[in-house]
Amino acid sequence: MNVVEISGVSKRFGSTTAVEGIELEIGEREFVSLIGPSGCGKSTLLRIIGDLIEPSGGKVVVNRKTARQARKDRDYGIVFQDPVLYDWRTVAKNVALPLEIARWPRQKRKVRVQKMLELVELTGFENHRPWQLSGGMQQRVSIARALSFDPALLLMDEPFGALDEMTRERLNMELLRIWAASGSTVVFVTHSISEAVFLSTQVVVMSPRPGRISEVVPIDLKQPRTATTREEPRFFELVTQVREALHLGHDLERAAPVITQQAEA
């Protein structure tokens, strides 16, 4: 069964067309990355799936419901590039926020928060304030918060984009572990080709003006991914394949310069 089914979706902002003719199916427990140059509509597509904005046309079905109903049923956990934590709440209280909104009883909340902090390896930091944590730790709190109510679908918009390379690679490993443990489906926006290949079961390559899906690259690296996955020949083949797909999208579009990972970092 598919968790997400998108057909013929488009979104216009005034006269600009952000995305157009989007067809995409995401199966249960998949890890799907959206990759493409800035402005190609990755965030827009993610936000349409999460019902943060409405599409101008087309249809989005999530867990056999409309996106709106899925949001009302709390099927989405969202993580942005910035952690967006509340300064006035402790780490534990930040993670508990969605549970408070969902009116979980206090005791159940406490147990759950403890479990989530364990999952992101932040046990012992319950009573810290967000600003007392490093950027990577803050992002882990925000992941714990997003997963606290066990959403079917985790939507992540460049969650590690603001972090340094080393922190990023460590969090990549952690995210895979969390993904395996939580059993949710992930849609992950990134600028980094290697990150997309390393994490995903499928990489969706997008091209700009108007934002379209130019290719879907299945990633057949074996699970679970480890530190040595990045050194496998197959990994490099897939990175090359995604890179070429990206350039193809560009050549079709002509004028735009070739993007590299560095330029976006």
Place this chain on the structure above:
Amino acid sequence: MATMAAELPVEPRTEVIRRAAARVGTSILVLAALWGLWEGYRWLWIQEGWTWPFIVNDTTMPHLHDIFAALWAKASPGGVGPRLITVLVKGALFTAKEAAAGFAIGALGGFALGVLLAHFRLLQRGLLPWIVASQTVPILVVAPMVVVWANPKLPDSLKDWGAVALIAAFLTFFPVTVNTIRGLQSADRRALELMRSYAAGDWRILWKLRFPAALPYIFAALKISATASVVGALIGELPSSIPNGLGAQIINFSQYYTTQPRGLWATNVIAAALGISFFLIVLIAEKLVVRRAPENLV
């Protein structure tokens, strides 16, 4: 992960105490400097006989120690009865009651109005100009009218001072309303989107996100309002001939200003102290309530 704890900024108790001591020290230095400036200015102007911008003498600028001595002296010229400071503090407490009640009414009312106007944009566009206009009304003219209008409606326990509290409230609510609107609308856009993804209703978004986000703005307004409520209470007392407050003392001592300037100056000192205490109380409340990253504090 355990090693990460070591990276966190830890603040030892001694550091906190050292910082507090430095602060007290600075305050004392500033006070001493102001004292020196006053006395130095006075001395220089008298010495040189300068008359611009005004003539300096014991009436226009008495010695500061004379003012404090006057506070300690008996209130009436005959040297009998209570000390001046006793009389003034009694008045100040009465005025403080009016100001505190006015502050509470104004702050709560101003906040409620702010929440309402932030929520209903249309109402905001229609009503805000009138609220602004209300603040241009000369309070000295309106104050006696308010007393006359409100007194008959007030129960005995609230008579007179209740009316003055309303005038203080009138000067208090405006900054609170304006900053509440701004503060509620200052919530991070993505934080609002997260709330949306948790399927949170308007009411919960207000209490769990918008209100805490607005707190620094609200406290900025409360600090202004704290002193404004004292001024409002004093002004309210002046034209309404309420005998118990500091306002009556101001009127009393201004009649004798040319012969006994120290009385008015002493009243001035007490009124200022009242305003400063109100401000400090709000400041302390802010320190207790508003928790922000150090870089986000104003």
